Amino acid sequence: MTLLRRSNRGPRFGRSLRQLMPHTVQVRGVTDRDRWGNPMLGAPVEMRCLVTDGSEYLMRSDVSLDFSPKAVIYTDGSVPLSTDSVVTLPDGSRPPVMQVSRHPDEYGGIEAVVVFLGE
Numbered sequence: 001m002t003l004l005r006r007s008n009r010g011p012r013f014g015r016s017l018r019q020l021m022p023h024t025v026q027v028r029g030v031t032d033r034d035r036w037g038n039p040m041l042g043a044p045v046e047m048r049c050l051v052t053d054g055s056e057y058l059m060r061s062d063v064s065l066d067f068s069p070k071a072v073i074y075t076d077g078s079v080p081l082s083t084d085s086v087v088t089l090p091d092g093s094r095p096p097v098m099q100v101s102r103h104p105d106e107y108g109g110i111e112a113v114v115v116f117l118g119e
Contacts, residue, residue, distance in 0.1 A: 020050060021048045021049050021050045021074070021075065021076070022050065023048070023049055023050060023051045023090055024046050024047065024048055024049070024090065025046070025047055025049055025051065025073065025087055025088060025089055025090065026044040026045070026046055026047070026087070026088040027044065027045050027046075027047050027079050027081060027085055027086070027087050027088075028041040028042060028043070028044050028045075028085060028086040028088075029041065029042050029045070029079065029080050029081065029082070029085050030042070030082060030084045030085060039084040041085075041086060044088070045079050047075055047078065047079045048075070048076075048078075049073045049074060049075035050073070050074040050075075051071055051072075051073055051089060051090065052071065052072045052073075052074070053071065053072075054068065054069030054070055054071050054072040054116060054117065055068055055069075057069055057072065057116070059098065059099060059116055067098065067118055067119065068119075069098060069116040069117055069118060069119075070093075070095045070117050070118060070119050071089060071095065071117045072114060072115070072116055072117070073087070073113075073114070073115040073117065074112065074113075074114055074115075075112070075113050075115070076111075076112065076113070077102065077111070077112065077113040081097065081100050081113060081115055082097070082100060083096075083097045083098065083099065083100060084097070085097050087115065087117060089117075095117040095118050095119060096117065096118045097115060097116075097117060097118075098116045098117060098118040099115070099116040100113065100114075100115050100116075101113070101114040101115075101116075
């Protein structure tokens with residue numbers, strides 16, 4: 001019996017799901033750290049996504065602070081994101097990335113990423 005295994009080639013969003021991502025944001029990801037541990041950011045990369053209002057959420061950050069996000073971004077995971085990344089929203093604001101939630105598909109690849117941005 002031969003098991004067929006699908007390779008992990010990254011996000012597999014179909015055309016219909018990409019149509020639900022009408023916004024574009026700029027992301028500057030962490031490329032390295034300096035000798036004091038501060039993040040060094042790379043060049044800005046444009047990322048297609050859906051940006052929504054985050055006021056209906058109440059979140060708890062890594063340092064146990066409760067906050068209501070300014071915005072929530074839904075994307076396909078094509079651009080690596082972390083809480084040290086800098087995200088520029090379509091309106092030009094740069095709220096801090098408070099939490100990044102990755103949701104895998106049935107094959108172990110990243111299917112969707114939800115990013116919560118603070119005030």
